[in-house]
Amino acid sequence: MTQTKIHEVLHRASLFLEKANREPKVAEILIRHHLGLSRQEWLLALRDPISEEKQIQIEADIKKHAETGIPVQHLTESEEFYGRIFQVNKHVLIPRPETEELVLAIKDYLAAQTGPVRVVDIGTGSGVIAITLALELNHAEVFATDISAEALQIAKQNADQWEADVSFLEGDFLSPVIHETTPFDVIVSNPPYIAKSEAAALSDTVRDFDPELALFAEEDGLAAYHMIIEQVKQLPLKKDTLLAFEIGHTQGESVKKRIQQVFPGSHVEIKQDINGKDRMVFASHLN
Numbered sequence: 001m002t003q004t005k006i007h008e009v010l011h012r013a014s015l016f017l018e019k020a021n022r023e024p025k026v027a028e029i030l031i032r033h034h035l036g037l038s039r040q041e042w043l044l045a046l047r048d049p050i051s052e053e054k055q056i057q058i059e060a061d062i063k064k065h066a067e068t069g070i071p072v073q074h075l076t077e078s079e080e081f082y083g084r085i086f087q088v089n090k091h092v093l094i095p096r097p098e099t100e101e102l103v104l105a106i107k108d109y110l111a112a113q114t115g116p117v118r119v120v121d122i123g124t125g126s127g128v129i130a131i132t133l134a135l136e137l138n139h140a141e142v143f144a145t146d147i148s149a150e151a152l153q154i155a156k157q158n159a160d161q162w163e164a165d166v167s168f169l170e171g172d173f174l175s176p177v178i179h180e181t182t183p184f185d186v187i188v189s190n191p192p193y194i195a196k197s198e199a200a201a202l203s204d205t206v207r208d209f210d211p212e213l214a215l216f217a218e219e220d221g222l223a224a225y226h227m228i229i230e231q232v233k234q235l236p237l238k239k240d241t242l243l244a245f246e247i248g249h250t251q252g253e254s255v256k257k258r259i260q261q262v263f264p265g266s267h268v269e270i271k272q273d274i275n276g277k278d279r280m281v282f283a284s285h286l287n
């Protein structure tokens with residue numbers, strides 16, 4: 001009897017997902033996960049036989065994903081961010097590629113800085129922004145807050161795994177660092193920014209699986225920005241302190257206007273992502 005090959009399972013699973021209106025690429029990710037294959041090993045292994053036991057496990061996950069929309073990252077409990085694998089679970093937002101662009105833009109902003117930098121990441125979730133900045137910047141002192149104790153637990157595990165030095169603090173946006181007396185160089189946040197009214201239009205993969213706390217905000221999705229901007233006013237600031245937000249693509253002008261109202265004379269720039277959509281707001285000269 002000829003044994004089933006990996007590429008045959010891939011073909012079958014991809015077709016199944018396509019018919020279910022799901023992304024066929026998920027098949028490769030799940031098969032690699034179950035077989036413990038890296039991207040490099042994958043191509044070489046495609047013609048290898050696969051055991052019946054593994055086929056059953058893979059098919060069960062493919063079916064679950066097709067039927068419920070459960071994100072592949074929840075099945076593998078991991079996601080790559082900025083070239084590193086991070087643990088994720090139902091308590092944290094699955095990190096998005098747009099947020100990698102935010103980290104890159106912050107690195108660019110700090111490129112000329114030679115000394116140590118102080119960073120606070122607000123609503124850290126899985127910790128990807130804080131941990132990546134701690135690892136990518138020279139001599140960074142990094143703080144990260146979240147209101148979710150469960151999210152902070154995952155963030156701490158990720159920091160331990162990557163040996164990143166980050167102080168994680170539980171609390172409301174900037175509250176845990178509000179009494180700091182030394183100014184931050186970077187105040188960064190990818191806060192919840194989706195309006196509740198948009199929930200129905202979201203894909204089930206997002207709406208039913210990312211934590212509500214990570215997705216939705218009042219005031220048409222702007223409430224978190226408003227609260228954070230008010231809190232920034234209470235912090236000691238330097239001229240080149242950067243306030244960096246990830247935003248929903250329609251929110252740039254509203255967030256910019258609010259920053260300029262609270263900090264007249266500030267320099268505020270709306271930045272686009274790789275798809276040409278407004279995705280970040282960077283503000284400096286806040287004092």
Ligand SMILES: C[S@@+](CC[C@H](N)C(=O)[O-])C[C@H]1O[C@@H](n2cnc3c(N)ncnc32)[C@H](O)[C@@H]1O
Pocket residue numbers: 092093094095096099122123124125126127128129145146147148151171172173190191192193213214215
């Ligand atoms: C959009 S997620 C971003 C997660 C992570 N920074 C990322 O970019 O993948 C927003 C995060 O803000 C947290 N959050 C929501 N409300 C908060 C609040 N009032 N204070 C602190 N964190 C909050 C959520 O728990 C969630 O982890």
